[in-house]
Amino acid sequence: MKLTHLLSAGLLSLFSTCALSTTFTFTAIPDADESNLRTRFEKVADYLSKQLDVEVKYIPVKSYSAAITAFRNNQVQLAWFGGLSGVQARGLVPGSEAIAQGFEDQSFKSYLIAHHSVDIKLSDDFPVLDNYTFTFGSKGSTSGRLMPQFFIEQNLGKPVDQIFKRIGFSGDHSRTISQVEAGVYQVGAVNYKVWDTAVEKGEVDTSKVKVIWESPTYPDYQWTVRSGVDSDFGAGFKEKLTKALIGMTDKDLLASFPRTSFVPAKNSDYEPIERVAKKIGMID
Template identity: 55%
Template sequence: MLKRLTLALTVLLAAPVASAETFVFTAIPDEDETRLQQRFQNVADYLEEQLEVDVRFVPVKSYAAAVTAFRNNQVQLAWFGVQARARVPNSRALAQGVEDAEFMTYFIAHQSTGLEAGEGLSDKMRDMTFTFGSKGSTSGRLMPEYYLREAFGQPPEEVFSRVGFSGNHSRTISLVASGAYDLGAVNYTVWENEVEAGNIDTDQVEVVWKTPNYPDYQWTIRGDVDERFGAGFADRVQKALLNMEDPELLESFPRSGFIPASNDDYAIIESVGKELDLID
């Protein structure tokens, strides 16, 4: 009996101890929640294998919800824009998509406006209706508002007859395509992806202006993850992201790959955000 107890105890002590911690990440909802879950579940599986900890993806319903979850430590890693990181002290940008170093916002218009590509931000747009994406989005609000103010010398509310916030880029496209809004600002990668998938009737809605390039999306991690998951954990997460090469995984974003990023890369965006009182 004693031998059996000793053997059982030896086996128990030799077995790997499962971590009680789960590493949770999220992404800003540039599409509806169901599609986000489908896109990022495989990414969660990949990170779990690379990091050897439990990993879970949690979809959120809004940009603000992503920021709140990150701030409250409900998620430790997030795929989102600059404003979110700026609101969480000690957070660190780890990686950005190859395309994110030179990102763009597309201004799209319903065919009834008569606007055509190449006209720029012209006075023809005055008194039309316009929708941004999420109120906190860099590509869906901050940068397009900056260029609108630069072009018209006025805030959007004084340029357009009605200004709205769709909540995400896919919805912006739908609202403009349906004629609910004349104009909208949309993340260029979402637009290109939807066109390629055949989800946009370009006879009804088209791109009429493209912003200059700016840095945007990034993977950002909380500054306290090493305390929770062990020394060097943030660096291990960065390595896993940079080594993500599977085309199917990259299509989730969609990006062609990831490159290193640091907080300093986004100083210009933070400056614009503070100028517009969109970042504290």
């Protein structure tokens, strides 16, 4: 009997250990060039592996909706979401939580940019945009679609399809800049961080494309963790993960986001995004 009990206890311990050694996976919305994203988030995976003492793997996705689907289906347990995609994902997986955001994400903003042929100068006043061609970023982007559409309709008093001659969706912020710079679209909406970083790196020809308006601030990107991680990876795992994200101090790693640091976040921080999304009909 004693031997049987010992064997049973040993098997139970083995199964418990196996259950807690599952690879921890995460993804991120594809808001920029894919190769840059892979470089950035594979570094994050290495950092988290060391901090959490589990194997951590970054899984790239092709679209914002794919990131949300992977989170919903438990293909990933953590995601770097935008404000809107985070709200959508947490709505699909009750109990999931925003746990960290970039310091800058507390007061994020969008730029409207224009081809040099457009006769509009940068001003605090909202520009007249009637009958221009216009591109958003991804259809699910907070800074490249949701908030710009809200501000445009709020300031001009009519839906965007009654304002612009033609509307496109570039897919990500880097392509928005390229398309407006090339004159494919006359005006576009872009994440200010992507623009500022691209300008600093000399990747934008500012003689061909310019900023014409800067939005008010709003909450944006955040790390959202799926409910149930403590059951899958051990008691206290969510707290350990949160501390690891907020404790990310490597300057090169932070610069790849780019963020100066990560700070605590909670679901209620994103209630303004949810209200705007409901107001313009992007979520029920």
